Amino acid sequence: MANEGNKLNQIGNNVLYFFISALIIIAFPVILTIQMVGKFIDKDLLVFKNKEGEGKVRKFIIDKWLGETYTAQNNRVFVYFLFPALGSFLLFVALPFIQGLWFSLTDWNGLNTGRESFIGFENYRTIITDYAFMYSFFRTAIYSVLNILVINVVAFSMALLVTQKLKGKNIYRAGFFMPNLIGGLVLGYIWQFIFNKAFVEFGGALDPSILINGDTALIGLIVVVTWQYAGYIMMIYIAAIQNIPQDLVEASKIDGANMFQRLKTITLPLVAQAFTVALFLTLVTSFKQFDTVTSLTQGGPATQLPAWIGSIYSKDLLPVVQSTNLIALDIYSEAFDNYEMGIGQAKAIVFFIVLLTFSLIQVYYNKRREVEM
Amino acid sequence: MRKQKIGLIFLEVLAIILLIVFFYPFYIIIINAAKSYNEIITDPLSLPENIFQIFSNAKEVMEKPNINYFSSFMYSVIITFVSLVAIGIFSAMAAWVLVRTKTRYSLIIFMIFLSGMVIPFQVVMLPLVRLLQTMKDITGIPFKGTVHGIILAYIGFGAPLSIFLFHGFIKSIPIDIEEAAIIDGCTKSQVFFKVILPILKPIFVTLLVLNGMWIWNDYLLPVLILGKGSSVQTLPLSVSMLAGNYFKDWSLILTSVLTAALPVVILFLFAQKHIIKGMTSGAIK
Numbered sequence: 099m100a101n102e103g104n105k106l107n108q109i110g111n112n113v114l115y116f117f118i119s120a121l122i123i124i125a126f127p128v129i130l131t132i133q134m135v136g137k138f139i140d141k142d143l144l145v146f147k148n149k150e151g152e153g154k155v156r157k158f159i160i161d162k163w164l165g166e167t168y169t170a171q172n173n174r175v176f177v178y179f180l181f182p183a184l185g186s187f188l189l190f191v192a193l194p195f196i197q198g199l200w201f202s203l204t205d206w207n208g209l210n211t212g213r214e215s216f217i218g219f220e221n222y223r224t225i226i227t228d229y230a231f232m233y234s235f236f237r238t239a240i241y242s243v244l245n246i247l248v249i250n251v252v253a254f255s256m257a258l259l260v261t262q263k264l265k266g267k268n269i270y271r272a273g274f275f276m277p278n279l280i281g282g283l284v285l286g287y288i289w290q291f292i293f294n295k296a297f298v299e300f301g302g303a304l305d306p307s308i309l310i311n312g313d314t315a316l317i318g319l320i321v322v323v324t325w326q327y328a329g330y331i332m333m334i335y336i337a338a339i340q341n342i343p344q345d346l347v348e349a350s351k352i353d354g355a356n357m358f359q360r361l362k363t364i365t366l367p368l369v370a371q372a373f374t375v376a377l378f379l380t381l382v383t384s385f386k387q388f389d390t391v392t393s394l395t396q397g398g399p400a401t402q403l404p405a406w407i408g409s410i411y412s413k414d415l416l417p418v419v420q421s422t423n424l425i426a427l428d429i430y431s432e433a434f435d436n437y438e439m440g441i442g443q444a445k446a447i448v449f450f451i452v453l454l455t456f457s458l459i460q461v462y463y464n465k466r467r468e469v470e471m
Numbered sequence: 472m473r474k475q476k477i478g479l480i481f482l483e484v485l486a487i488i489l490l491i492v493f494f495y496p497f498y499i500i501i502i503n504a505a506k507s508y509n510e511i512i513t514d515p516l517s518l519p520e521n522i523f524q525i526f527s528n529a530k531e532v533m534e535k536p537n538i539n540y541f542s543s544f545m546y547s548v549i550i551t552f553v554s555l556v557a558i559g560i561f562s563a564m565a566a567w568v569l570v571r572t573k574t575r576y577s578l579i580i581f582m583i584f585l586s587g588m589v590i591p592f593q594v595v596m597l598p599l600v601r602l603l604q605t606m607k608d609i610t611g612i613p614f615k616g617t618v619h620g621i622i623l624a625y626i627g628f629g630a631p632l633s634i635f636l637f638h639g640f641i642k643s644i645p646i647d648i649e650e651a652a653i654i655d656g657c658t659k660s661q662v663f664f665k666v667i668l669p670i671l672k673p674i675f676v677t678l679l680v681l682n683g684m685w686i687w688n689d690y691l692l693p694v695l696i697l698g699k700g701s702s703v704q705t706l707p708l709s710v711s712m713l714a715g716n717y718f719k720d721w722s723l724i725l726t727s728v729l730t731a732a733l734p735v736v737i738l739f740l741f742a743q744k745h746i747i748k749g750m751t752s753g754a755i756k
Contacts, residue, residue, distance in 0.1 A: 175659040176568045176577075182557075183565035183630045184580060190627030191587050194598035201598055211601060256489070264483050272743055273490045276497075279735045281688025283707045284728050287714055288500055291721055295515045296499050325496065333747055386591055389690045393711065429593050430691075439597050446594045454589060 202444040208437035221444035229411040231445065233403055233419045234428045235452075237316065241424060242384035245320050249380050250373075253328040257335035258361075271336070275329035282326070286393025289322045309394070312401035312421025319422060322390055327383065331376045338372030339365065374464035378457055385453050388426040397423040397431070425449050504528060504725040511721050528726040538713050540727070543704035550618060550705060551686045554625035558682055559675055560668075562630050566637030567663055571646070581638065587631035592691060599624070600695050616701045624696055629682050640674045641667070680749030687735060706731045 202221055206214035225231045256274055260267045277285070290309070297304040308314035342365065350360050391397065401421040408416045423431075429449065433442030502518055503511055505525035519525075533540045565584075569577045603614040614620035644667065652666045653659075690707040697703050699712055710731050714724050739746055 171659050172572065175663075176572050178660075179564035179568040179663070180580065182561040183626065183634065184584075186561075186623050186627035187584065187587060187630045188627075189602075190599060190624045191590060191595055191631075192583065194595040194602055195590055197598040197602065198594055211604075259482060259486055259489070262482050263479060264486055266483070266486070270486045270490055271747070272739075274493055275747060276736070276739070277493065279684065279739050280732045281690065281707055283688070283690040284710055284731050287710065287724055287728050288496060291503070291515075291725060292496055292499055295511065295721065296503075299514075299516050325493070329493075382591075386593070388593075389688075389707075392690070393714070426593055433597050439601075443597050446591075446597070450591055450594045453591060457589075 198443050198447065201440060202447050204440050206440040206443070208433075208439050214440070217440075221441045222448070224441055225445055225448065227411070229403060229407055229413065229417065230419050230423075231428065232410070233407055234423050234425055236404075236407065237421065238385065238387075238424045241316055241319065241387070241422075242381065244316075245323055245384040246377060246380045248320055249324050249328050249331055250376055252324055253331035253376065254335050256328065256332045257339055258365075260332070261336060261339045271333070274332055277326045278330045280326070282387075282389030283393045285322060285326055286390045289318070289325075290394050293318055310399050312399055315395050315399060315422050319387075319391060319394060322394060323384070323387070326390070327380065331380065334372050334376050334379075335369060338369040342368045370464070370467050373467075374461060377460055377464060381457055381460055382453065385449075385456075386426055387424050388430070391422055391424055391427055395422045397427050500725055500729060503721065504729045506722055508720060508722045525726065528722050529730060532713070532723055532727045532730065535713065535717075535723075538709050538716075538727075539704060540709060540730075543706055543709040544730075546618065546703055547687065547706040550621055550625075551683060553618075554622050554629065554686050555679055555683055557622065557626050558629040558633055559678055561626060562633035562678075563637050563668065563671055563675070564663065565630070566634045567641055567667055569634070570638055570641045571649075581634070584631045584634050588635065592628070596691070596695055603696065614696075616697055616703055618703055621693060621696045621703075624692060625682075625686055628692070629686075633678050633682070636674050636678060637671065640671065644670055676745055677749040680746050684735070 201214075203216055203218060204214040205217045205220070260270045260274070264270065280288070293304075293309050294307045298307050299305075308318045346364055346368075347360065350364055355363070397420040399421055400418050403413065403416045403419050405416065408414075425445070426449070429442050429445045432445060433439050436442075499515070503515055505519040505522050505528070507524060507528075510520065532538070569581050600615075603620060607613050607615065614623070648666060648670075649662050652662045657665065688707060689705075690711070693705045693708050694711075697705065697708065699708055699715075704712070710724075710727050713727050717723050
């Protein structure tokens with residue numbers, strides 16, 4: 099079995115080598131050849147025979163002017179212009195993605211790179227029976243739901259606030275947007291200091307630091323991400339609110355609608371498209387959360403596995419798990435701390451499928467609610 | 472009327488309070504970056520005794536031998552700048568030929584790019600690291616830990632969104648302009664560089680902002696391709712190095728954090744309108 103897997107893998111590696119060599123070493127000669135051949139392939143002869151239509155005649159004249167046929171030039175430019183973007187995309191995104199599907203079926207563990215063997219769906223079985231991954235998934239789900247709710251409620255309220263006729267509305271907008279400029283990693287360090295050093299001075303629920311308890315640490319993370327992201331989402335809502343036709347608002351005022359009625363019957367339906375976008379963005383960023391949580395909590399603090407997950411995996415003694423070890427972080431540590439690359443890759447693919455499913459469902463349901471203007 | 476006015480004043484006050492809440496973390500960071508280690512431990516909320524401490528803190532951060540703060544700043548600038556220009560021009564070129572060539576191939580290639588937008592980085596990161604190693608074995612050119620390696624990767628990862636935005640915009644440019652340019656004697660590539668590229672300026676600005684914020688603040692791709700502690704470092708990497716090495720020495724960490732965030736904040740103050748417009752219009756499309 100292992101032998102067969104190795105053979106398969108060698109073939110896989112050979113194909114890979116061939117692909118890369120082709121891209122890097124052969125690509126330039128290929129382009130040159132296309133350029134040379136392009137001069138000889140004169141597809142425009144067809145046009146020449148059949149020169150009805152102004153466009154074709156014009157094209158023929160242009161061709162003769164430029165000395166190279168228009169079609170040949172077109173083909174050459176097509177390849178030239180496409181090559182840099184397509185080449186780096188295929189090499190750095192598409193190829194690793196396809197390779198990743200294969201690696202998730204092997205026992206690649208960092209030490210046997212190039213010698214790993216095919217083990218079928220073993221990795222997927224391992225992660226399904228892994229209570230820590232289940233827990234990490236569960237925490238990511240809780241975090242994402244809360245995060246999406248909080249960010250959108252805060253952002254929408256702020257958008258409503260700064261679209262009123264306030265004196266300093268531009269300052270408020272810029273101010274609320276400002277935290278978004280700072281990168282997730284740096285932000286985590288900032289807030290680690292604020293939670294651990296500054297806020298504990300206030301006493302009460304903030305002392306000791308909320309980062310030392312698993313559940314409050316998750317709340318802390320939501321606070322941080324809301325602080326960072328709400329201003330950005332707010333801008334999306336502002337753009338939508340400003341697109342609402344003013345005559346609709348005025349007509350409703352004349353009809354005697356109060357602020358809440360206006361919100362419910364005019365604003366909310368008309369910004370539905372912005373809701374789709376904002377929910378999608380917050381869903382994706384919550385799910386992919388990595389930078390902030392690395393620097394804020396490093397996945398910790400340690401906590402006991404909840405009893406209900408323990409009972410699924412029939413653990414009588416509840417093991418210790420990391421309470422803010424969100425999936426993106428879990429994939430990273432599986433690969434680079436445990437060197438279980440194959441399992442890490444399988445986790446990543448499960449993660450991808452779940453993310454894709456949820457965002458498609460979300461977009462589908464929200465699209466149905468949108469109002470066509 | 473009067474009632475409305477009171478309501479507005481109430482909202483104004485609410486907005487100001489909210490603004491103060493939003494700025495409070497910035498305030499705490501700035502006052503503590505200007506303190507010595509002992510000062511922070513005793514009272515993190517008080518104002519600093521000596522505001523000029525911030526300069527000596529900054530100097531100390533710059534002079535840490537294993538952090539190389541200045542060089543990582545320069546690398547960050549170079550990597551961000553080159554990637555931005557390359558992503559912008561290459562994606563515009565690709566999008567243009569994809570729009571103007573109406574064949575089955577151009578549609579398929581466009582769809583391939585679009586599908587790249589939904590792939591999260593986590594799925595490709597492990598094979599990517601290995602691929603870079605393999606590429607070195609085959610060609611002898613190192614890609615890990617080098618500037619060109621990470622820039623090429625950024626072009627690959629930035630291309631889908633950029634091409635998508637350019638594609639939508641170029642479709643709305645009338646083809647008559649290009650035909651006129653060809654009649655006037657432009658070659659195909661001159662049409663692009665002299666006629667189309669200037670028209671694309673608004674999308675270019677949007678993309679500069681979107682990609683610029685992402686690349687400047689990115690941590691995961693640099694940590695994988697460059698690696699912590701190698702000779703080529705970006706700012707997020709050296710901040711995390713510093714925080715790891717001088718654990719709990721908050722006066723240093725906060726100062727480095729401040730210097731990492733400062734360039735973007737200054738840029739924001741100057742180009743606020745472009746940045747906000749760029750980020751939101753990018754999202755809505």
